[in-house]
Every structure is written in C-alpha cells, then in structure tokens.
Amino acid sequence: MRNHSFLFWVVLGLLVDGVFVSVTDEVKPVSVMKGDSVILNAGVSELQSDDMLEWIFGEVIIAKIEEKHKISINVFRDRLELDSQNGSLTIKDITNEHEGLYKVDIRGRSETSKRFNVTVRGGAKKKIVMMGESISLHTSVIEIKGYDLVLWKFEDHVMAEINKGTDLFLLHDTSDEKFNGRLDLDRQTGDLIIRSIQTTDSGVYQLNMISSSHTIQRNITVTVSDPGPHTNNGPLIWGLSLGIGFLVAFALGVLCHCMIKKGFSRVSTSG
The missing domain is CATH 2.60.40.10 (Immunoglobulins)
Structure with missing residues (x-):
C-alpha cells in the first residue's frame, strides 16, 4: 500500500494543471567529424501551436521557437537550421567551436528536456x-x-x-x-x-x-x-632510350676511329 501511495504522488507531481513533464538526466553522446552536418532531434514528432522551444549551447540560448512557430536563431546563424515542425536542430559544416553540451527545452501542453554532448574529431574528407x-x-x-x-x-x-x-x-x-x-x-x-x-x-x-x-x-x-599508357610502358621506353644512346655512342666511336686511321694513312704515304 505504501508503494502505491508513493507512485500516486510521483504521478501527481508530474501532472500539474494537465501538463506532463518529461525530464531526463541522460546525456546523448554525439561524435562527428569536422565538416559533417548533424541533426539533433528534439524528441517530438510534431510541435503544438502553443509550444515554446529553446535550444541552449552551454549557457546561451542559440535558437528558439515561440508561439505560432515563430523561429529565431541567435548565434551561428550561417550554420544553424531549426525545423518549425518537430524542433530538430541542424548544425551544418561543423567545426571545433560547435563542440560542447546542447540542451533542448519544450514548454507547452507537455514539457520535455533533452541533452546532447557533441564532440568533433578531425578527419580527411x-x-x-x-x-x-x-x-x-x-x-x-x-x-x-x-x-x-x-x-x-x-x-x-x-x-x-x-x-x-x-x-x-x-x-x-x-x-x-x-x-x-x-x-x-x-x-x-x-x-x-x-x-x-x-x-x-x-x-x-x-x-x-x-x-x-x-x-x-x-x-x-x-x-x-x-596513370595513362606511359606509366605502364615506362621500363620499355627507358630501355629503348638507353639502347639508342649506346648505338649513337658506338657509331660516333667507329667514325672517330676511321677518321684517325685515315689520317695516319695520309701521313705514311707522304713520308
């Protein structure tokens, strides 16, 4: 009986004026690479017209949705997108300055709160x-x-x-x-x-x-x-070039030898 009474007061504490409060201490780890885009889910399929939502980075409110789905983004304006339907937050082309603790608070017919710890790692893209x-x-x-x-x-x-x-x-x-x-x-x-x-x-x-x-x-x-055709035929071309070089050197050697021999012949005849 005592356990039932305790459960009753817990439920009663969560239900205040028809508002259900859902708060979790769990921090969701999110590991991304530099340059990634990441979408953090607010945890609801659709916001009600009277819901108010805030995304908090550290201690700063970076984006919020007020009544009638009016959106405002306070920082990282070139990197953030906020979905007016479900409250999800998109961080585009993420860098190390976006690393840290994110929290989303939703207040309205139901109240929810979620936290994310975003870490950014290096990596080749x-x-x-x-x-x-x-x-x-x-x-x-x-x-x-x-x-x-x-x-x-x-x-x-x-x-x-x-x-x-x-x-x-x-x-x-x-x-x-x-x-x-x-x-x-x-x-x-x-x-x-x-x-x-x-x-x-x-x-x-x-x-x-x-x-x-x-x-x-x-x-x-x-x-x-x-790599092209020249890369595969590289050894063949190198060998042909070397062979041609030897042939040219041999021909020059023969020519020089003939010229020297002919010169000696003329000297002997004149003598």
Whole structure:
C-alpha cells in the first residue's frame, strides 16, 4: 500500500494543471567529424501551436521557437537550421567551436528536456586513389549498433544501406551497371569498399547515419587518377632510350676511329 501511495504522488507531481513533464538526466553522446552536418532531434514528432522551444549551447540560448512557430536563431546563424515542425536542430559544416553540451527545452501542453554532448574529431574528407585500386570509405565508428539506418549515396543514388531494425544489408551494385558488382559493405562498421575503382567513380559520396536521437550527414570527395599508357610502358621506353644512346655512342666511336686511321694513312704515304 505504501508503494502505491508513493507512485500516486510521483504521478501527481508530474501532472500539474494537465501538463506532463518529461525530464531526463541522460546525456546523448554525439561524435562527428569536422565538416559533417548533424541533426539533433528534439524528441517530438510534431510541435503544438502553443509550444515554446529553446535550444541552449552551454549557457546561451542559440535558437528558439515561440508561439505560432515563430523561429529565431541567435548565434551561428550561417550554420544553424531549426525545423518549425518537430524542433530538430541542424548544425551544418561543423567545426571545433560547435563542440560542447546542447540542451533542448519544450514548454507547452507537455514539457520535455533533452541533452546532447557533441564532440568533433578531425578527419580527411578527400581521398585520391589510382585507377584499378580498392578504396574504403569509413563511417568512423567501431560498431554501427547505435544507428537504426546507414545509407551510402553517390550522385543522390543509393549505393548501399543497412537497416538494423529489419537486419537488412543491401548493395545496389548488381542492378547498377556503373559499379557492376564492385561494392562491398562491412557489416560491423558500415564502411563501404569499392574494388577496381575507375575514373568514372570520381565524385562526392554521401553518408547518412540515422539514430533515434540524431542524424549525421557526411560528404567524401573521391578523385581517381588515371596513370595513362606511359606509366605502364615506362621500363620499355627507358630501355629503348638507353639502347639508342649506346648505338649513337658506338657509331660516333667507329667514325672517330676511321677518321684517325685515315689520317695516319695520309701521313705514311707522304713520308
């Protein structure tokens, strides 16, 4: 009976004037690479017309939504986007100055609060590879179990996808003549491998990693260099050049020898 009374007072404390208060002390870790775009989810599918939302970075209110979905962004204006429908915050082309603790507060018919700890790491977003080699495009995670969906795209076409909910690991390379069975997908890390890469594979590859709390978007530029016919024939051309050099030197030697011999012959005859 005492336990039921305790539960009653807890529920009553959360329900004040018809408002449900949902507050969590959990801090969601979000690790991104410099230059990524990250979307932090506010945790609601749709804001109500009378809801008020604030995104706080450290101790500073960086963006907010007031009544009737009026949006205002106070800092990082060239990098932030705020979704008026669900309150999600997008940080584009992230840098080290965006690293830190983010908090979202929603007040209205329901009150919620969520926190995210964003860390920014360095990493190469450009790769140069020789034609015919293999290349790995990395998700930079040890294991993708924290993500519900992983998508690899090239020129807005889906190349590969991993859906943890349905245990789906799918490569779109057999139906696409461009890659023609040259793709592999690491089931643990989500890394994409392209074998026997061609110059036509040069371009921007897009990675989307989606979880319940956040989404990471990354662009990786791949440049494939063509060594050309001269590289493969280099030893042959070098050998031919060396042979021609020896022939020219031999011919000059013979010519000089003949001229010297002819000179001695004239001297002997005049004597």
